[in-house]
Amino acid sequence: MEKYVPNIFFAFILIAGIGYFVTNVRKLIRNIKLGKDIDRTDRKPERWKNMAKIALGQYKMVTRPLSGVLHIVVYVGFILINIEVLEIVIDGLFGTHRVFQPALGNGIYGFLIGTFEILSVLVLVAVIIFWFRRNIERIKRFWSAEMKGWPKRDGNIILYFEVVLMSLFLIMNATDVPFQEAGAGNIISQFIAPWFNDFSLESLHTIEKTAWWLHIVGILIFLNYLYYSKHLHILLAFPNTFFANLKPKGEFTNLESVTNEVKMMMDPSADPYAMPEDGADEEVPEKFGASDVTDLNWVQLMNAYTCTECGRCTSSCPANLTGKKLSPRKIMMDTRDRLEEVGKNIDANDGVFKSDGKQLLDDYITREELWACTSCNACVQECPVNIDPLSIIMDMRRYLVMEESAAPQELNMMMTNIENNGAPWQYSQMDRLNWKDE
Template structure:
């Protein structure tokens, strides 16, 4: 019976890790459904971007209030969870505050953890008010109804509960130190939780021990729950922001990629010595499909983008199409891509790893053509994203499919392309009349 709590703790920890590993495996599989793309160039710049954007939060502080509050929550939550290491060791070994031997260093650590916990609580409350009382416009868009809104609030509630459990655990521990209870030797400094201690005045030591142990258990179980909840939440960016910023696009904003097959055809047309009827060179594969109509047509980096989306709405709030009442929302593009990818993943799970046609695709069933053609390709969304997500690349790939596979471009665009082909200009004038405007001056 003496080791029963340690065994129980080890089992809970093991279950939490197994579920987390399963979710990670599923996540990696889904992302790898995307097409291969070479993103191993310029590694020094990629590491720099990851350090600056993901770790340094450089793009968050463009909006100072939200940025600073996010940094408090981010840094506070990560640093406070350093204590999780102590909790795990105590739970496995049956010790109590195993790092207390660090003396003054330990006191400083616990004090800093408590101050950060308090700041996290303040930031979370402000975030909740911004979402539910002030109701900032970017959180009220159509795509944020239902689960996305509930998920955003759920994260705030979980963080709030975990911080209160941490402070309650420390307050009860501090009270037991004052009472001279067995195993509760003097260790740590408690600048915040000391104000909770008076609530325990008059309680029996056994009752305070029960409170301290309950908060301790709930805190670690809550962290394991939160870790496994991440997969189903927008907060997956806590883990994915680092690889996503590393693999982010290094090309200048506004530079679009050329299709190799189209480039080859253009060069062939411009080469007077080339035989246009010659068979393709051996080993040169023609593209199976131009552009993208479903998630498996996108690259794995684009699918990583979709899972990394924080749903913060900065992209949509900067989108000129959205600001003028168009249906397009770059945030919805990423959320739809992720939802479709999840649907494909569940299809694979239900059919032993084989995809069974479900009669759906990303185009039309999730993202409408109206949304795609509303985009001005200005790159405001990619510039605004705090974790280097590129919604425009998905929009352009899907447009490419519409144009090159279905000839389904809007009439005005088709007219323009026809004029360029026939007249060498987007206007419907004969090439001989193109310079007539100069005679009008």
């Protein structure tokens, strides 16, 4: 029985790690579903193509070649190297050692592990360059006001995670004596193995098993860290690109509630003052626009969770570049933070949200930020995972205009002129054609 203790302990850690991950995923889905329903199931072939090209193929990443290529190296390397996790899980549960090696033979197995070792070195190099660009070169988009505190630490923590996991993988292979003696797949680790020449076989075995345990535990920790990190996009980039808005940029949606109001006004038989029939529930008028996260649709909320905080949107925003307060990245981060706050409120109150006197508008996103937007769609165009900050900005503007009549003075004057004169300018309709006489 004693010899099975490590296997039982491994199973416990595996179940606990996956169980906690599933719990967080369920909470994530619950929070996203707090948004309003929207149908994004049209044009499925185009949606599948977008997901394959943008999420899987990293098409939009390479518009900035250096960071794009480095990201692809980390993305491909990290995903492929973790295929070995399947072997680790089997070995951990059944007490075997490199169970795939005899099954695949030294040729195929050596090719796979050798590829993983090369990729692990490339990932290490890419991560070090990322760390240098973020902390030494101090690229401006990583040092904006919204990137202080946790966002800044989170960006570095994930880099440290990747360095540790890749290093453990190489050390594990370098100290595995039978693996090194077989000479199949130790393309990189053969050069690390001499570092441990002075160690006894027992010490090498201890180092190898320690690296093995730390590697798998580290992967489980990383898996559960995703929920609390901007790297949640590793999972959400795929559905986010699939359900992205396929309409032409610049085409804004019409509010159904407004459309219904206009139709009723144009219907001569409609009675706007009609009371509901006896026994019928009086409908609560739908809010125009959005003042809190529950007024947004579920795709917008998924956008917030998918944000990579890369800052490409903000670095391309003309309002931000001219010194305005607006940062599209901050819009997404604020939306996610408020959504998390609402989710925690629900958890603390037995599944029911209790008003906390706060909302997304004013408490997180200021009116100055919203009105600074030029609605040019640069942020939407630049996002590597098809996030749409502009849609949130426009929905919150709609709320300000249609619910609070809180548009800037210049906009109110323009709308008054359109209402009175049929044009944005303040002159009589009778004078509209005077230009032709000049």
